[in-house]
Amino acid sequence: MNFDKLFISTKFAPPQIGARYIHRGHLLELLRSEQRCTLALITGSAGFGKTVLLAQWRQELIKNGDEVSWLSLSHDDKDLATFCAYLLAALRRLGIPVEDDALLDGDIGKSTDVVVAAIVNAAAASSSSKDLYLIVDDYHHVSDQRAHGLMQKLIDHCPPNLHVVIASRTTPPLTVSRLRVLGRLAEVGFSELPFNLEETRSFFDRNLGAMKLGPDEVRLIHDKTSGWPASLELMAIMLRTRPETRTGLRQLGGNSSELQAYLAEDVLAHLPAASIDFMEQTSVCRRFNADLAQAVTGQSNAAELIQQAEEQNLFIYRVEFEDDLLWYRFHPLFGDLLFTRLKRRGRAVVEQANRRASRWFADRGLLIEAVRHAIHGGDLDFAVGAIENAAPATWSLSYIRLMLNLLERVPQETLHAHPNLFFLACLSFAFSARPAEGERWIAKMRESEAATIPAISSKLPLVDGAVALHRDDSRRALDLLEPMRDQVFENRFLRHSYLVLMMSAYSAVGRYADAYRLLDQNPIAPEDRLSDMAILAEATRASLMLQEGNAREGARLITIELARSISAHGRQSACADMCAATLADAYYELDRIDDARETVSNRVSILRSAMPSLMISAALCHARLDGLQESPDKALAFLDWHAAHYHSLGLDRPVAYMLAEQVRVLLQKGDRARAADLSARLNGLGERHANAEGLRAEIPALAALARARLSLVNSDPEDALRGLSTVRQVAQRYGRGRMVVSADILSALALDYLRRDSEADELLLHVLHAGARFGLVRTFVDEGPRVGQLLARLQGHAQLDAQASQYLADLLSRFGGGSTKAPEAVKKQAASARVDPTEERVSLTPREFEILTLISKAMSSKRVAQTLNIAPETVKWNLRNIMAKLRVSSRYDALARARKQGLIE
Numbered sequence: 001m002n003f004d005k006l007f008i009s010t011k012f013a014p015p016q017i018g019a020r021y022i023h024r025g026h027l028l029e030l031l032r033s034e035q036r037c038t039l040a041l042i043t044g045s046a047g048f049g050k051t052v053l054l055a056q057w058r059q060e061l062i063k064n065g066d067e068v069s070w071l072s073l074s075h076d077d078k079d080l081a082t083f084c085a086y087l088l089a090a091l092r093r094l095g096i097p098v099e100d101d102a103l104l105d106g107d108i109g110k111s112t113d114v115v116v117a118a119i120v121n122a123a124a125a126s127s128s129s130k131d132l133y134l135i136v137d138d139y140h141h142v143s144d145q146r147a148h149g150l151m152q153k154l155i156d157h158c159p160p161n162l163h164v165v166i167a168s169r170t171t172p173p174l175t176v177s178r179l180r181v182l183g184r185l186a187e188v189g190f191s192e193l194p195f196n197l198e199e200t201r202s203f204f205d206r207n208l209g210a211m212k213l214g215p216d217e218v219r220l221i222h223d224k225t226s227g228w229p230a231s232l233e234l235m236a237i238m239l240r241t242r243p244e245t246r247t248g249l250r251q252l253g254g255n256s257s258e259l260q261a262y263l264a265e266d267v268l269a270h271l272p273a274a275s276i277d278f279m280e281q282t283s284v285c286r287r288f289n290a291d292l293a294q295a296v297t298g299q300s301n302a303a304e305l306i307q308q309a310e311e312q313n314l315f316i317y318r319v320e321f322e323d324d325l326l327w328y329r330f331h332p333l334f335g336d337l338l339f340t341r342l343k344r345r346g347r348a349v350v351e352q353a354n355r356r357a358s359r360w361f362a363d364r365g366l367l368i369e370a371v372r373h374a375i376h377g378g379d380l381d382f383a384v385g386a387i388e389n390a391a392p393a394t395w396s397l398s399y400i401r402l403m404l405n406l407l408e409r410v411p412q413e414t415l416h417a418h419p420n421l422f423f424l425a426c427l428s429f430a431f432s433a434r435p436a437e438g439e440r441w442i443a444k445m446r447e448s449e450a451a452t453i454p455a456i457s458s459k460l461p462l463v464d465g466a467v468a469l470h471r472d473d474s475r476r477a478l479d480l481l482e483p484m485r486d487q488v489f490e491n492r493f494l495r496h497s498y499l500v501l502m503m504s505a506y507s508a509v510g511r512y513a514d515a516y517r518l519l520d521q522n523p524i525a526p527e528d529r530l531s532d533m534a535i536l537a538e539a540t541r542a543s544l545m546l547q548e549g550n551a552r553e554g555a556r557l558i559t560i561e562l563a564r565s566i567s568a569h570g571r572q573s574a575c576a577d578m579c580a581a582t583l584a585d586a587y588y589e590l591d592r593i594d595d596a597r598e599t600v601s602n603r604v605s606i607l608r609s610a611m612p613s614l615m616i617s618a619a620l621c622h623a624r625l626d627g628l629q630e631s632p633d634k635a636l637a638f639l640d641w642h643a644a645h646y647h648s649l650g651l652d653r654p655v656a657y658m659l660a661e662q663v664r665v666l667l668q669k670g671d672r673a674r675a676a677d678l679s680a681r682l683n684g685l686g687e688r689h690a691n692a693e694g695l696r697a698e699i700p701a702l703a704a705l706a707r708a709r710l711s712l713v714n715s716d717p718e719d720a721l722r723g724l725s726t727v728r729q730v731a732q733r734y735g736r737g738r739m740v741v742s743a744d745i746l747s748a749l750a751l752d753y754l755r756r757d758s759e760a761d762e763l764l765l766h767v768l769h770a771g772a773r774f775g776l777v778r779t780f781v782d783e784g785p786r787v788g789q790l791l792a793r794l795q796g797h798a799q800l801d802a803q804a805s806q807y808l809a810d811l812l813s814r815f816g817g818g819s820t821k822a823p824e825a826v827k828k829q830a831a832s833a834r835v836d837p838t839e840e841r842v843s844l845t846p847r848e849f850e851i852l853t854l855i856s857k858a859m860s861s862k863r864v865a866q867t868l869n870i871a872p873e874t875v876k877w878n879l880r881n882i883m884a885k886l887r888v889s890s891r892y893d894a895l896a897r898a899r900k901q902g903l904i905e
Contacts, residue, residue, distance in 0.1 A: 007089050014055040014070045014135075020206050022199050024053050025891070027188055029860065031057050034186030036131070038158045039179055040165040041172070041187050045313040045331075046266040047230020048193040050167040051137055057165075061133055068133040069093040078143040084115065084150065087136075094132045096122045096162075112146065116153040124159035132162045139168040148173050155179070170312045190313050194227030197598060198883075203229075207236040211243065214630065219601035220249055223571075224332055231333055234262060263337050267314065278305045279314070279330070280345075283338035284353045284376070286369070289325045295360045296353050351377045362386055368398045375402070380409055388418045395424065395493035397532040397574040403428035412444075419450035423459065427497075430466035433609040433649065438467045458487070459494065465501050472612060472653045474508035474694025481505050485518075496524070496533035503540045504611065507547060508694040510734035515544055530568040532575035535561050539575075543582045543613070546589070549737020552775030555586035562599075577606045581618040588621045589738070591777040591814060594884035595877070597625050608645060612695070615646070616657045623661060624782070629887070632665050639665075656685050656699045663706040667713050668784065675713075679706045694734065701730035701739065708746055717750035724750070741767050741779050745787055752790055764790060765799050772807035781814050788815025813844065844882060844903065851878045856895050856904045 031040060042050050051072075061068050071090040077083050088098050098118050123132060142148065152174050155164055166172060179185040195203065200222040204213050213221075225231040238245055268276055281297040282288050288296070290303035299305065306328060309316050315334035319327045330338065343350055354377030362370035367386055374383035383406055387399070407425055415422045426445055429438035442463055450456050461480045468477035481502050489495040499522055506515035519541055528534045542558035562579040569575055580599050587596035600606075606618040619642050627635035643658035659682040666675035686703030689696045708723035724743045731739035744767045751760035768791070771780060780787055792812055794800065800808065844852065854864045861875045868875075879891060886897045898904045 007086060011072050011074075011086060012070055012090060012093060014058055014072075014137075015051060017052065017055050017059065021052055021056075022195065022203050022206070024049070024056060024199070026196070027053055027192060028057055028060060030188065030192075031186055032060070035061070036160075036163070037179070037186045038163060038184040039155050039176060039186070040163065041176065041185065042165070042167040042193075043171055043188075043313060044169070044190045044193040045228075045315050046169060047228060047233075047262070048190070049195075049229040050169075050193065052229075053188070053193070054135055054137060054165065054167055058133075058135060066131045066133055067094050067128065068135065070135050070137070072137045073139060073141045075141050078141050078147075080144040080146040080150070083142055083144065083147045087150075088115070088119075090134060090136075091119060091122075094123075094134060095126060095128060096132070098122055112150045112153065116150060116157060119154060120157045120159055120162075123162040126161065130161075133165060134162070135165040135167075137167045139166045139172055140170045142172075145173075191317065193229075195222070195229055195232065196227060197222050200225075200227055200232060203232055204236060207233075208239060211239060211246075213239075213246075214634075215597045215601050215625070217246070217249055219598070223602055224249075226331055226333075228331060228333065230262060260337055260340070263334065267334075271314075274299075275305060275308065276341075278302070279309065280338045280342040281349075281353045283330060283335050283342060284350065284373070285357055287319060287327050287329050289327050291325075292357065292360050296356045351379075353377075355379055355382075358382060358386075368396065368402065371399075371402050371406070375406055375409070380406070384410060384414060384418060384421060387424065388421050395491060397431075397536070398569070399424065400428045400431055400574065404432060416448050416450070419453055419456050422448065422450050423456050423463075426460075426463045427466070430463045430470070431497075433470060433611070433615065435467045435470040436650065438463065438470070442467070455490075459489075462494065462498060462501070465505070466497075469501060469504055469508070470612060470651075472508075472651070472695040474505065474696070477501070477505040478509065492525075492528050492531055493533050495522075496528070496531065496537045499537040500533065500540050503537075503544065504613070507544045507735070510694075512544055512548060512735055516541065530564065532565065532569055532573065535565045535568075535575045536578060539565075539579045539582060542586075546582060546586055546617075547613075547737070548735050549741065549770070549776065550774045551586050551589040551777075555583065555590060555775075558583045558586060574605070577603050578610055578614055581606045581610065581614040581621075584621045585617040588624060589778050590775055591781065592877070592881060593625065593628060594880045596621060597629065597884075600625070607642065612651055612654050615651075616654050619654070620657060620661055623665075624778070627665060629884075632669050635665055636662055652685055652689065653695055653699055656682060656702045659685070660702040660706045664709060664782075667709055672710070672713060675706075675710060679703070679710050682706050697730050697734060698736065698739075701727045705739075705742065705746075708743075708750075712746065712749060712753070715753075717753040720750045721747060737770075737774065738776065738779050741770060741776060742783070745780065745783050748790060749783075749786060757793075760790065761794060761797075764794060765797065768794065768800070768808060769804055771811075772804045777811065777814065780811055785815060788812060791815070844885065848878050848882050848885075849903070851875055852882055852894070852898055853904055855879070855891055856898070 034040065042053060044050055058068050058070065069090045071086055073083070073086070077086060091098055096119060098115070126132065151164075151166075151172075155174065155176075158164065176185050180187075197219065201215075201218045204218060204221075221232070221235060225235070278293070278297050278299055282293045285292060285296065290306055293306060294300060294302035306316070310318075310328070315331035317329050317331070319329050329335070342353070354373045358370050358373035358377055358379065361367070361373060362382075370386050371383045374380070374386060387403075387406075403425055407428070415425060422445055426438065426441045429441050432438075442460065445451055445456075445460070451460070461484055465477050465480040468474075468480060481498070482505075484498060485502070487498075489498060499519060502518055503515040506512065506518065519537065524534045524538060539558055539561040542554045542556075542561065545557065546554035558579055562576060562583050565573060565576040565579050580603055584596045584600035587593075587599060600618060600621055603618070606614055607622065608615065610618070619639070623635045623638045623642075626638055639658045639662045643655050643662075646654035646658065659678050663675045663679050663682070666672075666678070682703045686700035689699040692699065704723040704726040708720040708727065711717070711720035711723065724747045727743040728740060728747075730736070731743060744763050748760040748763045748767075751757075751763065770776070780791070788811070791808060794808060795805075795812075850868060851864055854867060859867065861879070865875045879894075882898075883891070883894050886894050888894050888897055895904070
């Protein structure tokens with residue numbers, strides 16, 4: 001009898017993989033490296049792409065000549081008889097001749113040994129030289145323990161040519177530890193399945209039609225969804241059908257009706273009421289463990305419920321902290337949904353859960369979370385008391401956001417009764433880009449009795465100094481802060497805050513050596529290395545190096561601090577945001593465009609509420625990336641909005657930088673009239689600060705720089721040289737290295753216009769050596785192709801050493817070519833320029849060209865690294881740069897685009 005006619009044929013058919021699906025390259029590479037294992041186990045929650053991943057792997061296996069059989073299970077297959085029948089049918093499709101006549105007639109429960117023996121013997125006796133793969137999808141539907149026992153025996157006795165692949169929402173009750181120890185188990189879990197940022201970007205590129213999301217929007221969605229494929233699919237549908245929702249992406253979350261419906265139907269509907277109630281109450285916590293969850297919910301079996309949720313992959317992650325406790329978090333969207341459901345039960349329920357959490361955190365000295373929950377629980381007296389009792393030993397940057405939130409609710413008289421809280425309020429406003437509010441609160445404090453307390457009054461100059469730096473009043477900041485150098489601060493937060501402010505004040509007036517010496521003489525203690533303000537103190541060194549023009553060393557140092565800040569405090573923490581502003585600036589200068597965009601994306605706070613220098617760095621980097629990757633008009637709109645914002649804050653220097661950058665972009669667009677209007681406005685700011693010192697001295701220098709650019713375009717090089725002389729004087733006096741280089745480059749252009757070639761070349765040789773020493777790239781490239789033409793004259797110059805010669809060749813490749821003295825890779829690119837004249841040309845560095853050539857030969861990143869004797873991270877970094885230049889999101893698209901341009905064969 002042909003039993004196969006009794007089966008539903010679609011259960012043996014994998015889904016079709018169309019163009020809209022994202023190739024899971026890194027996961028497939030993981031499976032590929034372990035494909036000869038006995039068992040491959042893919043586990044994850046609903047909608048995390050398990051089935052699509054298996055379908056993609058199936059295609060690869062078939063292309064490699066292996067035999068593959070697919071079986072999709074459903075709720076109807078949960079008992080042993082049905083499961084076993086379909087299992088044997090799937091095996092027959094692999095060419096394993098196992099009949100099931102006896103199973104239909106007899107007691108199948110007693111014959112699992114016979115079934116397993118028949119499968120194993122038939123597979124081992126197969127005449128085919130091919131490997132056999134049995135893929136079982138949606139295994140979580142199996143509930144019969146006898147079926148699990150059958151699978152366990154089959155896995156335990158599998159011959160070498162038979163491989164079992166299981167995908168399940170929950171961890172199957174199979175013993176796999178022995179296979180893991182023997183290296184015969186391949187695993188892809190809940191933490192590996194989400195899309196990475198590149199996959200999220202590629203997904204929206206393929207699924208939104210004509211609509212193109214900007215990098216910030218992609219990063220925002222990726223952060224909100226944590227790369228959950230199903231939620232990305234729902235968002236893509238929403239954006240296609242209701243484009244107006246694009247303006248409200250920041251408000252999207254678990255309260256989205258589409259997401260609620262999906263989670264309710266595919267996740268919550270299958271859970272008992274007690275589990276749902278437990279998770280809803282726990283959702284008030286950003287992180288939780290069994291003890292905290294028990295305190296919040298009152299359920300004594302909290303540990304058991306958490307374990308069940310973890311085994312069922314209910315959107316729950318393990319997270320590591322410094323203590324020995326086992327901490328968890330919900331997936332952001334799932335947590336949002338749970339909290340939305342909790343709020344429907346009434347305000348009292350939410351407040352009670354928060355108050356319980358607040359007490360738990362307070363009892364363990366975790367004051368940030370204690371105060372946050374107290375505020376959300378409506379218990380302001382407890383929040384005030386917690387801060388007052390904690391101050392000043394455990395203060396951190398995290399307090400600032402909490403303080404600003406608390407100050408909106410606490411009556412003025414409460415502050416007068418709590419002097420330490422009053423001082424922290426003043427410090428919060430002083431550090432949050434709200435100098436006017438800071439000045440107002442300091443005035444209030446000086447009118448109160450708190451100012452008569454020596455422990456408070458001695459620290460007020462610190463707050464005054466912070467406000468002065470926000471006002472770019474360098475002289476006042478120095479006068480306030482320098483007398484405090486020998487003051488002993490009673491806690492690490494104030495001590496590290498002083499280091500940050502004092503280093504910033506020194507650098508403002510060009511005293512970089514004093515700034516570095518201050519940090520060297522006050523090293524961060526090992527036990528304070530993870531303190532957020534201590535991280536910023538170390539990060540300030542990198543920021544000052546970049547200010548001096550040393551992009552290469554600045555990037556190296558700040559990379560360490562950003563990694564430390566993310567690890568200790570999270571990507572969205574204040575210290576991570578501030579470190580990211582410096583790193584993105586360094587990445588942009590080094591022409592690591594993709595890295596710069598990824599670093600700065602979805603970090604709105606550093607554009608609007610950091611120290612002015614960081615706001616300027618972040619805003620300029622963001623605008624320049626928009627200009628490169630999208631359009632000059634988008635960059636101009638961004639700069640215009642931020643100029644207005646900084647004007648509303650009374651911050652003239654950031655306004656001047658936004659205006660000067662607009663002038664540069666407009667002149668490159670050929671819009672002289674608007675550039676002249678903005679230059680005139682900038683001149684007005686410059687005149688207002690004509691005799692300024694320190695940071696404010698940059699304002700008239702920026703005005704002179706903009707006028708010089710305008711003069712060059714208007715064919716008045718003599719006037720440009722006069723203005724650039726002013727720029728150079730200010731930049732050299734205060735150690736603004738990149739401004740010096742910009743002035744020298746523009747001066748060389750003016751000298752060339754006057755046919756003073758030898759002077760132009762001499763000046764370019766000088767800045768070329770400086771650029772080679774510090775790694776400057778975009779400072780040259782952003783001035784336009786004419787600079788590249790002038791630099792090309794210097795190839796082979798006697799005054800160029802080997803380092804400068806290589807640096808020059810690299811620069812020329814970024815301008816789009818070189819000469820006969822350029823490296824072989826660059827010459828090959830230039831020779832291929834005729835391949836497709838309609839295609840926008842890109843140019844690769846010699847190293848990028850080498851890597852792309854090897855990738856085109858189907859080498860893995862690891863193999864490329866071994867071939868070139870470089871680190872795998874170097875390969876990955878170069879690949880990201882290549883994809884950014886080619887404006888693609890995968891290595892496959894990069895190869896196609898490169899072949900189209902004739903860069904590779």
